[in-house]
Amino acid sequence: MAAQGTHEVQPLADLESHSDRAWNLAWNPKHPLIASCSADKTVRLSSYASSSGNTLAPKTVRAVAWSPSGKTLATASFDSNVGIWEQEQDEDEDDEDGDVDMTGQKGLGNGEWECIGTLEGHETECKSVAYSSTGTLLASCSRDKSVWIWEVQPDAEFECMGVLLEHSQDVKCVAWHPHEEILASGSYDDTIKLYVDDPSDDWYCFTTLKGHESTVWSIAWSPCGRYLASASDDKTVRIWAYAAAASDGGADSKNKVLQVKPPSVISSSQGDGRWVQVAVLDSHERSVYSVSWGKGNNGSGLGWLASAGGDGTIRVWDVQESEDSSIALNPKLIASYPEAHGVFDVNCVSWNPRAGMEDVFATAADDGSVKIWRINPSKEAGSD
Amino acid sequence: MDEFDSLVNLEQTFYDEGYKDGYAHGRIHGLIEGRELGREKGYEMWEELGYYEGFAGTWRAMLALQGNMDGRATKHIDGLLELIGQFPLINPSVAQAEGGQDLDILKLLRQIRSKHKLLCATLGVRPRVHSADASEGGEEAPGQAATPLSGGAAKKGPVWEVQSSTQSEEGAGRQREPQNQMLSF
Numbered sequence: 001m002a003a004q005g006t007h008e009v010q011p012l013a014d015l016e017s018h019s020d021r022a023w024n025l026a027w028n029p030k031h032p033l034i035a036s037c038s039a040d041k042t043v044r045l046s047s048y049a050s051s052s053g054n055t056l057a058p059k060t061v062r063a064v065a066w067s068p069s070g071k072t073l074a075t076a077s078f079d080s081n082v083g084i085w086e087q088e089q090d091e092d093e094d095d096e097d098g099d100v101d102m103t104g105q106k107g108l109g110n111g112e113w114e115c116i117g118t119l120e121g122h123e124t125e126c127k128s129v130a131y132s133s134t135g136t137l138l139a140s141c142s143r144d145k146s147v148w149i150w151e152v153q154p155d156a157e158f159e160c161m162g163v164l165l166e167h168s169q170d171v172k173c174v175a176w177h178p179h180e181e182i183l184a185s186g187s188y189d190d191t192i193k194l195y196v197d198d199p200s201d202d203w204y205c206f207t208t209l210k211g212h213e214s215t216v217w218s219i220a221w222s223p224c225g226r227y228l229a230s231a232s233d234d235k236t237v238r239i240w241a242y243a244a245a246a247s248d249g250g251a252d253s254k255n256k257v258l259q260v261k262p263p264s265v266i267s268s269s270q271g272d273g274r275w276v277q278v279a280v281l282d283s284h285e286r287s288v289y290s291v292s293w294g295k296g297n298n299g300s301g302l303g304w305l306a307s308a309g310g311d312g313t314i315r316v317w318d319v320q321e322s323e324d325s326s327i328a329l330n331p332k333l334i335a336s337y338p339e340a341h342g343v344f345d346v347n348c349v350s351w352n353p354r355a356g357m358e359d360v361f362a363t364a365a366d367d368g369s370v371k372i373w374r375i376n377p378s379k380e381a382g383s384d
Numbered sequence: 385m386d387e388f389d390s391l392v393n394l395e396q397t398f399y400d401e402g403y404k405d406g407y408a409h410g411r412i413h414g415l416i417e418g419r420e421l422g423r424e425k426g427y428e429m430w431e432e433l434g435y436y437e438g439f440a441g442t443w444r445a446m447l448a449l450q451g452n453m454d455g456r457a458t459k460h461i462d463g464l465l466e467l468i469g470q471f472p473l474i475n476p477s478v479a480q481a482e483g484g485q486d487l488d489i490l491k492l493l494r495q496i497r498s499k500h501k502l503l504c505a506t507l508g509v510r511p512r513v514h515s516a517d518a519s520e521g522g523e524e525a526p527g528q529a530a531t532p533l534s535g536g537a538a539k540k541g542p543v544w545e546v547q548s549s550t551q552s553e554e555g556a557g558r559q560r561e562p563q564n565q566m567l568s569f
Contacts, residue, residue: 121505146501159456160505163498202463 006378009314009337012360013372015046022364024063024128024348030070032354034362036370037061043075043085045113046370056085056113063128067152068135073113076126082119082140084156087111116156121148121163132176132183137161139183141171147185147195149203162203166193175219175228180264184228186216192230192240194275209240211277220293222319223303226262227278227329231288237281237307239319243327244273279329281317283336286310286345293319294351296375297358304375305331306361308346313338314363316375335375341365422475429493433468435512436500440464443507460503467496 018038025036032049043061045054056075061083063076075083088111122142129140138150138158147164169188176183183195183203192209214233221228228240242262288309296304301320308314317331340346344366352360359375390397440461447458471492504511 120510121501146498148505160502163501163505165494165498 006318006332007316007335007375008378009316009335010374010376011371012374013048015044015370015372017044017046017364017370018042018368020368021344021366022347022368022370023061025350025362025364025370026064026066026073027350027352027354027362028066028070029068029353033070034370034372035064035066035073036364037064037075038364038368040368043073045073048372054113056115062126065129065131067131068133074129074131074138074140076129076140078125080120080122080124080126080142080144082122082126082129082138082150083115084117084119084158085113086116086156087113117158119148119150119158121160122146127171128173130174130176132181133178134181137176137181139174139176139185141174141185143170145169145171145187147171147174147183149183149195161197164193164195164203164205166195166205166208167191172216173218175221178221178223178225180225184219184221186219186230186232188215190214190216190232192216192219192228207275209275209277211238211240212236214287217288217309218290220291220305222293223295224262227293227302227319229291229293229305231291231307231309233287235282235284235287235309237284237288237291237305238277239279239281239305239329239331240275241278241327242273242275243278276327278327279319279331281307281331283315283333284309284311284313289346290348290350292350292361294353294361295358302329304334304351304358306349306351308340308349308363310345312340312343312346312365314340314346314349314373335378337373340373341367341369341371429471429489430473433471433493433496436464436496437468439500440468440503443503457503457506460499460506464496464499464503467492467499471496 015034015036017036018040020038020040022036022038025034027034032047034046034048035043036046037043037060039060041060043056043064045056060078061075062078065074065076066072067074071086073085075085077083119138119140122140122144124143126140126142129138131138136152138152139147140150141147145165145167147167148160149162149164150158151161153159164185167185167187167189171185171187173186174183175185181197184192185195186192190210190212192212193205194207194209195203195205197203209228209230212230212232212234216230216232218231219228220230226241229237230240231237284307286309288307290309291305291307293303293305296318298304298318301318303319305317305319306314307317314337315333316335318334319329319331322328322330340363346363346365348364350362351358352362360372361375362370362372364370444458444461444465447455447461452458470487471489472487476487501511
C-alpha cells in the first residue's frame with residue numbers, strides 16, 4: 001500500500017543537526033531558516049538558502065516556535081522557562097551577508113542569536129510554545145498541567161495574560177487558530193481543550209474535546225481554520241470540527257443538518273453548536289507524535305495532513321470536504337514513507353509555511369537528524 | 385394467624401432491630417468522621433486561601449504606597465480578592481443546597497490558584513509552592529530578578545531593604561530561604 005499512493009515522498013536533504021534526539025523543528029515563516037532543538041542542549045538554525053548554520057545553546061529545549069514576522073524565536077525549555085531569541089543586528093547590514101531569497105526579501109544575515117528575554121512562571125518542564133497568528137500572543141504549556149498566555153509588547157517585554165489550570169495532567173502541546181484568537185491544548189489526560197478570551201479579560205476554557213483513548217501529543221489547525229487535527233498515543237489521528245445546525249430550514253427539528261462552521265471568538269462563547277469528531281485515521285502502528293496541516297499544492301481541498309510517530313513512517317493525507325452534505329471527512333492517504341529515520345521514532349513533522357514551498361516538509365527524530373522531504377505526484381499515477 | 389406471626393418471624397424481628405441499632409450507631413460515627421474530614425479539608429483549603437488573601441492585601445497596600453494603583457497588578461489583585469470572597473466560609477444550609485445553589489468549590493479553587501499565579505507573574509515574584517512538603521518558597525524582590533517580567537513595580541528596584549533576617553517581610557508568606565538563593569540548573 002505504501003508505494004501505491006498518488007504521490008511519493010522524495011527525500012531532499014539530511015541536515016547533520018544533532019548529537020542526541022531531536023525533539024522539534026520550526027520553519028521560519030519569512031526566511032529560509034529552520035530551527036531545530038534537541039536533547040543535546042542546543043538549538044540549531046539551519047539555512048537552506050546558503051550553507052550557513054547557527055547554534056544557540058540554552059538548556060535542553062523541547063520545542064521551538066517562530067513569530068509570524070520570522071524575527072523572533074521562542075524556545076520551550078526543560079528548565080521550565082520560555083526563552084526569547086533574536087538576532088543581533090549586524091552593523092553592516094547591507095553587505096553580501098544578507099541573503100536575498102527568491103521573493104526579494106532581505107535575509108537575516110549572519111548575526112549571533114542572543115536570548116533577549118526569559119519568561120518564568122512554569123514550575124516544571126515546558127513542553128511546547130506557540131505564537132498566535134498575529135504574533136501578539138504567545139502560549140506555553142508544561143508538565144505542571146498549566147497553559148500560560150503572554151502578550152508580546154514592544155521591547156521584548158511580555159505580560160502574562162492568563163494562567164489556565166484546566167487540564168488534570170501534563171499539557172503536551174498548544175496551537176493557535178490560524179485567524180482567530182482561539183487556543184487549543186492537548187494533554188496527557190486524553191483531552192483537548194479550547195480557550196478563548198472573555199471580554200472582561202479573562203481567558204477560560206469553553207470546550208473540551210474527548211474521544212482519544214490516550215495522551216494527545218500534538219494538535220494542528222487546518223489552514224482554513226475550520227478543523228483541528230490531533231495525534232495521540234492511541235495510534236490515531238482525529239479531526240474535529242465545530243458544527244451547528246444549518247441556518248436554513250429552521251423549524252424542522254427532525255432534519256437538522258449539521259454544518260461545519262468556522263469557530264470564531266464570538267461563537268465560542270455563546271454558540272449553539274458543538275464540537276464533534278469528523279474523522280479518525282488509524283493507519284499508524286504505534287503512537288503518533290506529531291501532526292502538521294499544510295496547504296498542499298493540489299489547489300482545492302482542505303490541504304495536506306502529515307503525521308509521524310513511533311512507527312517511523314511518515315504518512316500524508318489529502319483532506320477534502322465530502323461531496324454530500326455530511327460533515328464527516330474521509331482523508332485519503334496519498335503518500336507514505338516507512339523508516340523515514342531508520343528505526344528511530346519521528347518526534348516532529350512540519351510543513352514549510354512559505355509560499356511556493358507547500359510541498360516541502362521536514363521531520364526531526366530520535367537519531368538527532370532533521371530531514372527535509374518533498375511530495376511529488378507519483379509517476380505511475382494518471383494525470384493529476 | 386396474627387398471634388403466631390411474632391413467633392414465626394422471630395429471627396426477622398431481631399434482625400431488623402439489630403439492623404436499626406447498627407444503622408443509628410453507624411450514623412453517629414459517620415457524622416463524627418465526616419465532620420473531622422470536613423474540618424481537615426476546610427483547614428487546608430482556607431490555609432491556602434488565607435495566604436492568597438494576605439498576599440493580595442499586602443501587595444495592594446504596597447502599590448498604593450508607591451502610587452501605582454491603576455496598573456494591571458491592581459486589577460488582578462482586585463479580581464483575586466473578589467474570587468476569594470466568593471469562597472464559602474460556612475457550610476451551606478440544607479435549604480440552600482436544595483435550592484440549587486451549587487457553587488463548584490473545586491473550580492473556584494482552580495480559578496483562584498490561576499489568578500494568584502498570574503498576579504505573581506505580573507508582580508515579578510515567584511509564587512510560594514503550596515504543598516505539604518514544599519521546601520522552596522523564597523520571594524525574589526522585584527528588580528533583582530534577572531528576567532524582565534513586566535509590571536510597574538518590577539522596574540523600580542527592591543521594594544524593601546532585603547536583609548538576611550527573617551523579619552524583613554511581613555504578611556507576604558513565610559520566607560524560608562535567604563533572599564539571594566537563585567535556583568541553578
